Amino acid sequence: MTAMSLGPVRSGAPDMCSIAVTGTGFPAPRGGGDASGAGVTWQIPEETAVAFEYNGRSHAVMMATPADLEDFALGFSLAEEIVGTAADVESVTVRGTPLGMVVNMTVDPLRLMRGSLRSRSMEGRSGCGLCGVDSLVHAVREPRRVTSDLSVEPAAVAAAFRALPDHQPMNRANRSVHGAAWCAPDGTIRLAREDVGRHNALDKLIGAVAASGADPAAGFVVMTSRCSFELVQKSAAVGIPLLATISAPTALALELARNAGLTLGSLSRTGGVVLFR
Numbered sequence: 001m002t003a004m005s006l007g008p009v010r011s012g013a014p015d016m017c018s019i020a021v022t023g024t025g026f027p028a029p030r031g032g033g034d035a036s037g038a039g040v041t042w043q044i045p046e047e048t049a050v051a052f053e054y055n056g057r058s059h060a061v062m063m064a065t066p067a068d069l070e071d072f073a074l075g076f077s078l079a080e081e082i083v084g085t086a087a088d089v090e091s092v093t094v095r096g097t098p099l100g101m102v103v104n105m106t107v108d109p110l111r112l113m114r115g116s117l118r119s120r121s122m123e124g125r126s127g128c129g130l131c132g133v134d135s136l137v138h139a140v141r142e143p144r145r146v147t148s149d150l151s152v153e154p155a156a157v158a159a160a161f162r163a164l165p166d167h168q169p170m171n172r173a174n175r176s177v178h179g180a181a182w183c184a185p186d187g188t189i190r191l192a193r194e195d196v197g198r199h200n201a202l203d204k205l206i207g208a209v210a211a212s213g214a215d216p217a218a219g220f221v222v223m224t225s226r227c228s229f230e231l232v233q234k235s236a237a238v239g240i241p242l243l244a245t246i247s248a249p250t251a252l253a254l255e256l257a258r259n260a261g262l263t264l265g266s267l268s269r270t271g272g273v274v275l276f277r
Helices: 069-079 154-167 169-174 198-212 229-238 251-260
Strands: 002-010 018-024 039-045 048-054 057-064 089-097 100-107 178-183 189-195 220-223 242-245 263-267 273-276
Touching: 039 169, 048 069, 057 069, 069 089, 069 100, 069 198, 069 229, 154 169, 154 178, 154 189, 154 220, 154 242, 154 263, 154 273, 169 189, 178 198, 189 198, 198 220, 198 229, 229 242, 229 251, 242 273, 251 263, 251 273
Parallel strands: 048 100, 220 242, 242 263
Antiparallel strands: 002 018, 018 039, 048 057, 089 100, 178 189, 178 220, 263 273
16 A cells, blocks of 8 residues: 555544545455455554653653553553552653643652662654663563462463454554553453554553552553563563563573573464463
């Protein structure tokens, strides 16, 4: 599809965060698909600069889907170990600007974890979990140790993966965003969040779980992305005992997960689930 024009038309549901684009369709190589030269309309996801402030002081700017920003702010704060508990964030305010969204969190300075507001020198792009970190010391932090008695069967993980598309309304519209879901031990999806960035989707999910008052250690997470090391760090920071992704983990992700006592899972080529302990 070749994009011809970009208009301000939003998708039907106000929370889809998609924009309608028109283009010209061409047949698929084997004869299927859109008719040659025919006009087509697609939904594409929005990607917006989201600035996080703590007590009015700017900390980081992330490129993200502008939805569930309160969850995003809370989850980012917990996953990056800026605060220790959800209760440490006293309030969250969101405001729009011509350049993007600004999310300010009010936190008692005494509640900010020491060294947590490490400086960042650039924006955090949606596909990168390290953007703006200005020191190798901060690049790969050792994850927290996860302690949990949760028992999850591979069949439950597989069931969660099968159910995940039904919890991705944005992806149904634009086919371009990642999904992250928190699941009960039997694989039932309890909460799900979406974003153009896999790290952002997980942050939003962590924030949603924390805001609900649920214990992250009482369930597991499935995601539509590959498993990179920073997803392990974020999961371990809040005590999630099992993280399953569609693609296999990287070697570093697996090493960090084993050091943290966190189980990783992925879909196998035959459609089953492999658990890495």
